[in-house]
Amino acid sequence: MIKKNAVLITVLFALSVALVSISAIFWEFYKLNKQQYIDHIFTKYSVIAQIYREHMQRSSSEIMLEANLAVYDLFIIKDKQETKSLLEKAKVLKKEGFKSYDTSLMINKQGLFTKNTVTNLEATMLEYQKRIYFHIASPDSEVFIKDEVLKPYSYINMLYSYSMIFLIIAFSFVLVLQKLRPLIRLRKKIALYGNGDMDISFKTRNIDEIGAVANELENTKEKINTILESRTLFLRNLMHELKTPIAKGTIATQMLQEQKQRDRFTSIFTRLETLVEEFAMIEEVTSLGDATEFKEYRLVDVIDGAIDMAMVERERVGVMIQADVKEKVNYRLYTTAIKNMIDNGIKYSDDGYIKILINDRGELCFESKGECLKHPLQYYIEPFTKENPSKNSFGLGLYLVDSILKVHGKVLAHEYENGINRFIFA
8 A cells, every 4th residue: 555655655754744844943933033032022121120229229209210110111010919910820931130239429437438239139021911020129129010012922923924834835735636646547547458448548638747658658558559459360360370271181181091190190180279279278368357257156166167178087086175165267267277287187197197175275286196396387387398298298288377377366386295296276
């Protein structure tokens, strides 16, 4: 599934990475921007501290302190309940300690002198109910001041920018998917063509890269169809032209006077006819792509048909298969494959007997006594390969069996154990 949708998964992965990266960048930028905003507005505490320090040094009235603060849109909080709420519920944005220096001119017996007084102060910026407050505290007193101008940091602009970029990336992803849709349809059409639908059309009006590939596939399909039609016509004519002289030769053979010559020519023409039939079968197998001809049959019925086709005595074939075992196959081809295995097993066995059974893995097996194969199985399933030239073989039997099994999604395997050759439809 992953391999079939590799491009889509890659695009989705790229989108995810982009969105995660953008989100991380915006989050860091949001924190930095917010901190810079807080640092910027916190500088106002220096004005408040200076006004409050002068108030303490001159011991001015409360009214004068309020008037000086009002110039900067700052107001003292006098309500004790409100100050309590600020202490308990307000969010601390920033806190900083500093020293207040007071220089006074004093006089004593020695004369005039300067007295420096250092007072430790602490400034805290608070946020409560979407308002900014300043808390100035000294060892002897404290004051809560409300700022009527400053507003807490707002993330609306940041959220708007992030949303716009998010939508742009998402829209780009939708556009990519829209461009990939013709590629998905093209893949399905190619699969249909591979399954035997020779009339499928790849032609498209799109002028992009995928459209160019589709139109090129259409041209290639037409060339392939032309080649296949020519091949089919050639093979049919060839089979017809070969069968005609074989039939005439068979009839002419019966007119020979000598029995030895008649038998020899009859054997030759019979072998030629068998070869033509095997060629026709191989051509059908290699071009078969329609699985609709596959139906479910009882395996014993298929084997029974193969024994009849092989024209051997039933005593020479032992069938050890339950009657309820079924296979979904092309009956004619599968029967031919089993018939070839029966011929092969009887022909090369020591006792002229073959046994057909189902092994523990549920696979169809053909067992016969004899010597082990001298070469690997792959050697024998090549066309025109035969172990013993004296045998009546053209070397197409196992090649045809292997080709038929591939059509059925199986392979031909071989085992040798205790003097038994075991061929398996695995």
